Amino acid sequence: MSAAGRVRAAAQAAPRPPRPRRRRVRTALALTLAVLTAATACTSGEPAGPAETAYQEGTLRVLASSELADMEPVLEQARKATGVTVKLTWSGTLDAAEQVASGQADGRYDAIWLSSNDYLRLRPEAAGKLSSETPVMSSPVALGVKPEALARLGWKPGEVTWPAVHEAVAAGRLTYGMTDPVRSNSGFSALVSVASGLSGAQAALSDADVKAATPRLKEFFTGQKLTSGSSGWLATAYGRRGDVDALVNYESVLLSMNRDAKDGGAPLTVVRPRDGVVTAHYPLTLLASAPAGARDAGRALTDWLRGPEAQRAITGQTFRRPVAAGVAPAAGLDQEKRRELPFPGSRVVADGLLASYENELRRPSRTVYVLDTSGSMSDEDRIGRLRSALTDLTGTGTSGTGRRFRDREEVTLLPFGSKVKEVNTHVVEPGNPGPALDAIRRDVKSLEPDGGTAIYGSLEAAYEQLGKGGTDAFTSIVLMTDGENTEGVGAKHFDSFYAKLPEAQKRTPVFAVLFGDSDRKELTRITELTGGRLFDATGGTSALAGAFEEIRGYQ
Amino acid sequence: MGFREHAAPVRRILGIVLGLLLIGGVLYVALQGQDRPESTATKTVRGVIGSEKSEFFRDPDVVKALAAKGYIVKTETSGSWAMDQLALKEFDFAFPGSSEPAKEVAAAAGLKGAQETRPFYSPLVVIARPGAAQVLATGGLATMTGKNSGTLLMGPFLKAAAEDRTWQQLAGSSAHAELTGTVFVKTTDPASSNSGALFLAATSNVANGSTVVADDAGIERTAPLMRKLISVQGALETSTDDPFRAFISGSGEPLILVYESQVASLLLQKQDPGEMVVLYPDTTVNTAHTFVPLSEDAKELGTLLATDPKLRELAVLRGFRPQDGVAEFTAATAPHAGYLNPGLAGIRQVGTPTVKILMALAQRAKG
Incomplete structure (x- = not known):
């Protein structure tokens, strides 16, 4: 827990877009509540109020990778030096690419600051949308391994290769956590690395390489015991679990975790596999659509960030590698060179790799949706919003990767009012997802508001439902409620129910969605108890759909 | 201590100097104004x-x-x-x-x-770390002209590219963890970025029998090799700053195409380029x-x-x-002659194909 403390606080507290003031951000950072609103509000594509969309002199609106939360102190220094305030809104790499390519980002953001623009550049529509790109710092995606696992495997950190990691996993001797490649660049980079390493590709990955490596990739991903929509939450979940041997994350995140480990938590050994890594270069990229004033501010900011003072601060405080000549990397950053594994050069290959991961390579998901359909859900057409948010998750005929329930996924809908109303389970059949998705759509359509709110009893039923099935899956519960618990058992009952669950079942997190008049405190308690996370869907009509979509990264 | 003792007089003197400077500045600006009223x-x-x-x-x-x-x-x-x-x-x-x-x-x-x-x-150059440059030289793909400079031999290099030569197949590479995979020069996107496009201009010239590609036949002749040079790289950036900064930060590919000016600027600004060898391709395009x-x-x-x-x-x-x-x-780079080739000695300068031909080549190369 403590190992991840600081990282968690930094990466999870997403400042809401309309609050540029640094003081507020600080306050937000102090909270350890896992509330995500920013990216949700952006993905939904709803128009925000004019006050929050227009460019304000000297405040740069930036769509950014969530791990950049650790740059707050450096950006504060930047503000003092340049007068430019940076307002960061978190986004996953693919999601940001979509926003930029589709034009949604135009007028809403002045710049993007992602770990990499590689995926974005595969979209031809993005070509005219980007102005100056300035790489600011770099960090490879690495493997953080517990010392005891390292000893058990007899590994020398400098000698480990991706095939060696695969072999250890296949032999059941190594487990790890990794972010969802569809939502987070560190996961995507790891997927590219391991596919390169296991296929023996000598150049940029091709479809044939991916196909050839598929059986071994499948074995490799049996060892993935933790998934996450963001690098920050992954570190938190890892700290909580304790039984996972390793973590795939940026070198900078792993070293920061080690630094912040209180009470002598054993530091992770950072392994940069000898056969190659994928490195993030964090290009601060101005959007061509930004007003001239914003682009000037962006230029002043990047000039400063590339200067020696900033570069020293960056490497010293965040363990990223400097890109300015003459500035030495922070102590602890190993200087031995590594091959840079090429990122796929075509969208077909990149998306193909992601689709295989989603539908074939990764362990399947078992997901229970605990859905409040109490009487109050008829207010403000909440039930309509719920139906539409859930229907979105079934995708359309042409949905991109990650836009619908995955092949092999077991989806259970558990609507409740005064008690559990129904338990409907559907499994998405590989190659023939239509029938299950249709069935889910039908179930969703028939949801009707009626009765009280039995939160805890319904949660217990959800755990019981998951207890009936296989364990070799990512299990999770999504709790959506628009009110407080009014019927059935209470919080105390649920606490002791949870305490009596077998260890394996305790690892099923509850992802709660704050909606309507639900009680933030009550939901926070549930997410903290179960190792889940709270998602805020109170910000506008499409926020619920945004939250449901975002939670997909954690399932 | 000394400063503190004399703090007051020093401050006074400083004040006078600053005052004079200020007056000087005002005078200067005023005079400037008189000098060139229209500008x-x-x-x-x-x-x-x-x-x-x-x-x-x-x-x-x-x-x-x-x-x-x-x-x-x-x-x-x-x-x-x-x-x-x-x-x-x-x-x-x-x-x-x-x-x-x-x-x-x-x-x-x-x-x-x-x-x-x-x-x-500024001509294009290929930067490498000493290990990579040495392996190329041993393999006959480059010659060293000094500790930090050399020439990339385009003929042998392109032949190696055509054969999908890997670093592992070159003697001496095993001593360097980063030297694995296909040997290629990391370029920018030839369809949007100048340096990448000019790399195709130079390599297509070599592949076309030392003649500027000027027609469809020339495109057909050279496109397969251009494709090898570009497609192996995977995702392509649009500016040389990206791969150059990757090199500076200690990551990046073994061979990176940059402008000579990027290297010369570091040297002239007295910034440590780290371990770097500058290889001038023996065929380069002449364009400003x-x-x-x-x-x-x-x-x-x-x-x-x-x-x-x-x-x-x-x-x-x-x-x-x-x-x-x-x-x-x-004259300016004389102290850094160990890295640079100011006279472009031994370098053949060739013309560029037309925009239309070059873009057709770029499309085929990325294809």
Whole structure:
């Protein structure tokens, strides 16, 4: 827990877009509540109020990778030096690419600051949308391994290769956590690395390489015991679990975790596999659509960030590698060179790799949706919003990767009012997802508001439902409620129910969605108890759909 | 201690000096004003430039020199071959890395007979770490001309590329963890960025029997090799700044195509380039960074950059070779001769194909 403390606080507290003031951000950072609103509000594509969309002199609106939360102190220094305030809104790499390519980002953001623009550049529509790109710092995606696992495997950190990691996993001797490649660049980079390493590709990955490596990739991903929509939450979940041997994350995140480990938590050994890594270069990229004033501010900011003072601060405080000549990397950053594994050069290959991961390579998901359909859900057409948010998750005929329930996924809908109303389970059949998705759509359509709110009893039923099935899956519960618990058992009952669950079942997190008049405190308690996370869907009509979509990264 | 004892007098003296400086400054400004009454009206001009010139325009001395001539220059960077896609109305000038995209920019902006100037140029070089350079030399793909400089032999290099040669197949590579995988030069996207496009111009010339590719037959002849050079790289960036910074930060590919100016600038600014060998390809294209004025305000700026002695000197300090300025460049870089080849000795300079041919090659290469 403590190992991840600081990282968690930094990466999870997403400042809401309309609050540029640094003081507020600080306050937000102090909270350890896992509330995500920013990216949700952006993905939904709803128009925000004019006050929050227009460019304000000297405040740069930036769509950014969530791990950049650790740059707050450096950006504060930047503000003092340049007068430019940076307002960061978190986004996953693919999601940001979509926003930029589709034009949604135009007028809403002045710049993007992602770990990499590689995926974005595969979209031809993005070509005219980007102005100056300035790489600011770099960090490879690495493997953080517990010392005891390292000893058990007899590994020398400098000698480990991706095939060696695969072999250890296949032999059941190594487990790890990794972010969802569809939502987070560190996961995507790891997927590219391991596919390169296991296929023996000598150049940029091709479809044939991916196909050839598929059986071994499948074995490799049996060892993935933790998934996450963001690098920050992954570190938190890892700290909580304790039984996972390793973590795939940026070198900078792993070293920061080690630094912040209180009470002598054993530091992770950072392994940069000898056969190659994928490195993030964090290009601060101005959007061509930004007003001239914003682009000037962006230029002043990047000039400063590339200067020696900033570069020293960056490497010293965040363990990223400097890109300015003459500035030495922070102590602890190993200087031995590594091959840079090429990122796929075509969208077909990149998306193909992601689709295989989603539908074939990764362990399947078992997901229970605990859905409040109490009487109050008829207010403000909440039930309509719920139906539409859930229907979105079934995708359309042409949905991109990650836009619908995955092949092999077991989806259970558990609507409740005064008690559990129904338990409907559907499994998405590989190659023939239509029938299950249709069935889910039908179930969703028939949801009707009626009765009280039995939160805890319904949660217990959800755990019981998951207890009936296989364990070799990512299990999770999504709790959506628009009110407080009014019927059935209470919080105390649920606490002791949870305490009596077998260890394996305790690892099923509850992802709660704050909606309507639900009680933030009550939901926070549930997410903290179960190792889940709270998602805020109170910000506008499409926020619920945004939250449901975002939670997909954690399932 | 000494300072504290004399703190009061020192402060007084400082005050006087500062006062004098201030008066001097005012006088200077006033005199300047009298000197050139027509140019004191400062013009702010906005330009889009190739990223390789970004440091030049950000250089405080350049800013000062331009201000003295009545210009505040604001720049944004873009891939040279993508500039014609930008909203050019917002810019007073464009400054791509070679003459060919300049034509496209002028056409896109609807300009006819724009007064283009070519203030400076910089040849393309391949940077490597000593281990990689040594392995290339041992394998006959390069020759070393010094500890930190050498020549990339395009004939043997392209033959190796055609055969998908890997680093593992070259003697001596096993001592270096990073030297695995197909041997390639990391370029920028040839469809949008100048350096990548010029790399195709040079390599296609070699592959076409030392002749500029000028027709479909030439494209057919060279396209398969161009494809090998580009497609192995995977995702391509639009500016040399990305791979160059990757190199500086200790990551990146073993062989990276950059402008000579990027290396020379580091050396002349006395920044440690780290372990670096500069390989000059034995065949390079002869083309200069080309200034295209898009508005009345920037009409004279190109000529100023090309002819003003102070700006020429500053361009050299940022690693560029000013127009007809080999002597200036050679003199300034003399202390760093171990890295550079100012006279381009032993380098064959060739012409570039037309934009149409080059873009067709780029498309086939990325295909």
